[in-house]
Amino acid sequence: MSVVRCKICGITRLEDALAAVAAGADAIGLVFYERSPRAVSIEQARAIVTALPPFVTTVGLFVDMPRAEMDEVLAAVPLDLLQFHGDESAADCEAVGRPYIKALRVRAQDDVTALVDAYPGARAVLLDTFVEGVPGGTGQAFDWSLVPVQLSKPVILAGGLTPENVTAAIAQVRPYAVDVSGGVEAGKGIKDAARVKDFVRAVRAVGDLM
Numbered sequence: 001m002s003v004v005r006c007k008i009c010g011i012t013r014l015e016d017a018l019a020a021v022a023a024g025a026d027a028i029g030l031v032f033y034e035r036s037p038r039a040v041s042i043e044q045a046r047a048i049v050t051a052l053p054p055f056v057t058t059v060g061l062f063v064d065m066p067r068a069e070m071d072e073v074l075a076a077v078p079l080d081l082l083q084f085h086g087d088e089s090a091a092d093c094e095a096v097g098r099p100y101i102k103a104l105r106v107r108a109q110d111d112v113t114a115l116v117d118a119y120p121g122a123r124a125v126l127l128d129t130f131v132e133g134v135p136g137g138t139g140q141a142f143d144w145s146l147v148p149v150q151l152s153k154p155v156i157l158a159g160g161l162t163p164e165n166v167t168a169a170i171a172q173v174r175p176y177a178v179d180v181s182g183g184v185e186a187g188k189g190i191k192d193a194a195r196v197k198d199f200v201r202a203v204r205a206v207g208d209l210m
């Protein structure tokens, strides 16, 4: 048996965070990208993070945020892990001095192994869908066959996952973890508790088969 971890991203409300935790999510993600419909303020994020029980990883998502702005967030919100979802280089990520994961948007022409190897300090890589001009949260899946069987980092699979397709995604990619945002929403930034529950249940069930 192999457990597949599960992150629910794009949380904007405490009630959604608590529902995700109650459903069994391992991590919740908060988007600090002002152009996202799921963006949270520092105050909102702090209220959510400080109200969570222990043993739930809190992840802050950033897209090419200037360092001074990021330092303001990090000083105010006790995040466990950073998710760099823009064009940050490995040096940019390392310079922050916090544990991080790097999101990489996968295209057919990419050498995914080389992309991953460019971030030796990352705890894991998050593989997401490439859509021109959109850094993430597209709600679109990519061709999972583009993910090599062996990579130098644990893989967090993202991009258009839903309670309906996550079983097939895990069976094909065999990731360390999965990450979902749009696929469990009732509206942008508002989670659908029943879909969150269905998603986590599906992830747990397929993990038991692996």
Ligand SMILES: O=C(O)c1ccccc1N[C@@H]1O[C@H](COP(=O)(O)O)[C@@H](O)[C@H]1O
Pocket: 009, 010, 029, 031, 033, 036, 037, 038, 061, 063, 085, 126, 128, 135, 136, 137, 138, 139, 140, 158, 159, 160, 161, 179, 180, 181, 182, 183
């Ligand atoms: O959610 C967003 O708005 C977002 C904005 C900018 C970068 C990343 C964003 N979301 C992350 O994208 C992946 C996939 O999301 P989806 O499941 O396809 O909706 C996930 O990590 C989101 O948190």
